[in-house]
Amino acid sequence: MELKFSKEDQRFRDEVRGWLSDNIPRDKAPPHGPEKRAFDMAWQKRQYEGGWAGVSWPSEYGGRGLTITQQMIWYEEYARVGAPAPGCMFIALHHAGPTVIARGNDEQKAFHIPKILSGEANWCQGFSEPSSGSDLASIRTRGVVDGDDLVVTGQKIWTTWGNISDYQELLVRTDPNAPRHKGITWIIGDMRLPGITIQPISTMSGVQHFCQVFYDEVRIPLKNVVGGLNNGWSVAMSTLGFERGTAMVPYQMELRRLIDELCELARHVPAPDGVRMAIEDDEIASRLGELRAEIAAMRAMTYASISRAQRDPVPGPEGSMISLYWGELQKKVTRTAVDILGPAGLERTGGYGGWTQQYLAAFKDTIAGGTVEIRRNVIGERVLGLPRAKGG
Amino acid sequence: MIDLLPNADEQAVLDNFRSVLRAEAPVSRLREARPGDATLLPRMVELGWIGLGLSEEHGGVGYGIAEEMLLFREAGRHLVSPLLLGAVLGAHVAAEAGDADLAGAIIAGEKSVALLIRKDAKGAVLRLDGAAAPLALVWDGAGMALYDESALSGIEDVPALDNYVTLERASLAGAPLLHVTSTLPVRAKILVSAMLVGVAESARDMAVDYAKLREQFGQPIGAFQAIKHFCADMAVRAEAAHFQTLVAGFALHENQPDAAYQASAARIVAADAALRNGERNIQVHGGIGYTEAADPQLFIKRAHLLAELGGGTRQHQRDILTEQAPA
Ligand SMILES: Cc1cc2nc3c(=O)[nH]c(=O)nc-3n(C[C@H](O)[C@H](O)[C@H](O)COP(=O)(O)OP(=O)(O)OC[C@H]3O[C@@H](n4cnc5c(N)ncnc54)[C@H](O)[C@@H]3O)c2cc1C
Numbered sequence: 001m002e003l004k005f006s007k008e009d010q011r012f013r014d015e016v017r018g019w020l021s022d023n024i025p026r027d028k029a030p031p032h033g034p035e036k037r038a039f040d041m042a043w044q045k046r047q048y049e050g051g052w053a054g055v056s057w058p059s060e061y062g063g064r065g066l067t068i069t070q071q072m073i074w075y076e077e078y079a080r081v082g083a084p085a086p087g088c089m090f091i092a093l094h095h096a097g098p099t100v101i102a103r104g105n106d107e108q109k110a111f112h113i114p115k116i117l118s119g120e121a122n123w124c125q126g127f128s129e130p131s132s133g134s135d136l137a138s139i140r141t142r143g144v145v146d147g148d149d150l151v152v153t154g155q156k157i158w159t160t161w162g163n164i165s166d167y168q169e170l171l172v173r174t175d176p177n178a179p180r181h182k183g184i185t186w187i188i189g190d191m192r193l194p195g196i197t198i199q200p201i202s203t204m205s206g207v208q209h210f211c212q213v214f215y216d217e218v219r220i221p222l223k224n225v226v227g228g229l230n231n232g233w234s235v236a237m238s239t240l241g242f243e244r245g246t247a248m249v250p251y252q253m254e255l256r257r258l259i260d261e262l263c264e265l266a267r268h269v270p271a272p273d274g275v276r277m278a279i280e281d282d283e284i285a286s287r288l289g290e291l292r293a294e295i296a297a298m299r300a301m302t303y304a305s306i307s308r309a310q311r312d313p314v315p316g317p318e319g320s321m322i323s324l325y326w327g328e329l330q331k332k333v334t335r336t337a338v339d340i341l342g343p344a345g346l347e348r349t350g351g352y353g354g355w356t357q358q359y360l361a362a363f364k365d366t367i368a369g370g371t372v373e374i375r376r377n378v379i380g381e382r383v384l385g386l387p388r389a390k391g392g
Numbered sequence: 393m394i395d396l397l398p399n400a401d402e403q404a405v406l407d408n409f410r411s412v413l414r415a416e417a418p419v420s421r422l423r424e425a426r427p428g429d430a431t432l433l434p435r436m437v438e439l440g441w442i443g444l445g446l447s448e449e450h451g452g453v454g455y456g457i458a459e460e461m462l463l464f465r466e467a468g469r470h471l472v473s474p475l476l477l478g479a480v481l482g483a484h485v486a487a488e489a490g491d492a493d494l495a496g497a498i499i500a501g502e503k504s505v506a507l508l509i510r511k512d513a514k515g516a517v518l519r520l521d522g523a524a525a526p527l528a529l530v531w532d533g534a535g536m537a538l539y540d541e542s543a544l545s546g547i548e549d550v551p552a553l554d555n556y557v558t559l560e561r562a563s564l565a566g567a568p569l570l571h572v573t574s575t576l577p578v579r580a581k582i583l584v585s586a587m588l589v590g591v592a593e594s595a596r597d598m599a600v601d602y603a604k605l606r607e608q609f610g611q612p613i614g615a616f617q618a619i620k621h622f623c624a625d626m627a628v629r630a631e632a633a634h635f636q637t638l639v640a641g642f643a644l645h646e647n648q649p650d651a652a653y654q655a656s657a658a659r660i661v662a663a664d665a666a667l668r669n670g671e672r673n674i675q676v677h678g679g680i681g682y683t684e685a686a687d688p689q690l691f692i693k694r695a696h697l698l699a700e701l702g703g704g705t706r707q708h709q710r711d712i713l714t715e716q717a718p719a
Contacts, residue, residue: 001397002394003396003642006393069393285710286706286710289709290664293661296636296653300639301631303639304396307394318631373621377617377620383624384600386620387604388615
């Protein structure tokens with residue numbers, strides 16, 4: 001057991017810090033729409049030109065191929081300087097791209113991977129449907145083979161940034177008679193194909209984060225199928241090893257910054273008694289202390305995950321422990337902010353409005369990417385070996 | 393290098409702790425044995441566990457905080473008497489203060505060291521398993537003090553929430569034999585955290601085992617989501633607390649400026665894990681969990697006791713607000 005950084009690591013950190021502080025965009029990312037896309041893509045392009053695109057991706061695919069410790073340093077520094085989140089590049093960089101590298105054919109890789117790295121194309125995820133959320137294997141959007149095409153008809157929903165994406169990783173049912181995990185296909189869809197209708201959905205935080213997408217006999221070339229027809233479930237569940245351990249580092253760092261800012265806030269706004277500062281109130285101090293401890297522990301869990309990754313590159317189900325911890329903590333932090341603000345927390349703009357906005361946005365963090373209930377099921381069954389319910 | 397998993401040598405040390413404690417310290421002993429683990433402690437002395445983290449020149453084994461953390465985690469799992477922590481910390485105090493003879497006597501088991509918990513600022517204390525201990529140890533964030541037993545007066549037995557230790561009220565006055573203001577309080581926080589982690593892990597394991605075994609409505613209760621989710625939460629709390637404790641230990645080992653912050657964080661999440669896992673474990677067991685004869689009650693009681701050592705959680709929550717976070 002050991003926890004220390006070598007001189008080489010330190011040099012690497014200095015290099016990263018230097019590059020980032022010279023290159024991060026000075027403006028804030030727009031919340032949504034084409035302006036957001038332009039901003040996120042430009043930032044990706046700048047990282048590409050600087051040689052920092054795809055830090056975890058193998059170098060044979062144009063990635064930076066960093067070691068796991070270096071990836072962690074990159075993400076730590078990234079968050080420290082306040083570099084913008086990947087935004088609408090997220091699925092391309094952290095899900096679709098890695099899946100194409102792991103399961104795509106040479107032609108698919110040669111076409112898509114450089115476009116992602118250079119910020120020319122972004123992706124969204126078309127998995128969930130109105131009747132299929134947690135129970136993803138029940139999807140019904142149909143894909144029928146017709147000549148060289150797959151003809152897709154149906155509906156997807158909650159497609160994040162679907163209205164500003166170029167491609168999507170799309171799951172469709174291609175064999176309705178096969179057992180439910182055996183009749184699904186993973187295909188690369190161009191979002192501009194005829195027959196696709198995209199409708200943004202407003203969220204409780206006011207940001208237009210996701211869309212519903214309708215497919216009316218959309219013809220997608222069969223050569224876009226990744227991993228073979230009817231083999232899409234295994235492609236969707238691919239264990240993507242190259243970010244093992246570091247996937248949650250950006251979230252952890254962001255949250256730590258938020259907690260630091262919250263402690264600062266508590267030093268500058270009044271306590272409920274209107275006399276002292278909020279941080280001098282016993283209950284508030286105690287909650288803030290707990291948050292500071294919990295974000296430290298989330299970092300420790302990340303280090304544990306990195307330790308495991310160095311011994312075994314195949315991700316284990318303990319990733320669900322970190323994402324569960326993070327989702328709950330994110331909500332707790334923003335709720336504490338609103339509690340500290342009291343009546344000022346009712347205002348969504350002006351002085352402290354940013355906190356209220358973050359509070360509203362945090363409700364998604366226990367739902368998106370698999371709800372916390374599903375995360376607990378995974379921990380219970382796959383980490384602890386508890387039985388599944390009868391008929392469940 | 394980031395590596396929070398034991399290497400082969402550390403694993404061997406850990407396996408040794410485990411095999412000894414499994415054989416000689418089943419928690420069932422608490423219902424029969426003489427208080428204060430009077431049989432177990434001499435064995436630990438003999439195995440060299442008291443001076444585990446002290447250098448050989450101080451009469452120790454020459455390991456570091458890593459092995460101490462592993463030991464106290466196992467001690468927590470087995471609900472070993474607080475006298476073990478008293479001896480280990482007492483030996484550190486004596487060694488740091490340059491009193492080699494006293495350090496040697498503690499390591500050799502000739503002098504036992506009871507832990508004290510302060511009840512107020514005027515000298516009211518509680519002594520744990522200390523009726524036969526010639527020395528007593530108390531600490532807070534500022535320093536650690538080793539007293540001769542004679543500094544205690546008005547000693548009286550009091551029934552304890554954790555009735556598997558002996559608890560005495562007393563009043564502490566006068567000057568300590570030795571007093572250090574080094575990083576020992578940070579070390580103490582980390583080792584208490586390690587014990588709390590052990591308690592949290594034992595509670596988790598008992599709950600999970602029982603959830604697989606006990607059947608109702610024709611299936612193991614662990615198949616019910618309410619129970620499964622309690623267990624998942626217990627696992628996450630134990631995982632967070634264990635790795636945070638290790639991170640704190642290595643921050644101290646490397647003299648990092650964030651060591652105190654990491655130790656407070658460990659202490660806060662570990663106490664939370666031990667208390668909440670302890671409570672959930674009883675709930676998962678149902679009626680049997682409420683009985684004297686079953687083990688779940690042992691762990692929640694010990695969690696409360698350990699969570700008061702060196703100051704309660706509120707104190708640590710305050711401390712961490714001003715302690716330096718990692719850069
Ligand atoms: C902000 C946001 C962005 C998203 N982005 C995308 C995207 O880009 N692409 C995409 O495909 N999807 C996306 N999703 C969808 C997301 O994956 C689903 O919302 C999620 O998996 C839950 O599905 P559901 O909404 O249908 O809820 P349901 O599955 O209907 O769940 C409703 C409730 O029932 C609980 N529940 C369901 N099954 C179980 C069970 N077995 N045990 C215990 N409790 C259960 C859930 O935990 C939840 O509390 C996004 C969602 C959000 C909120």
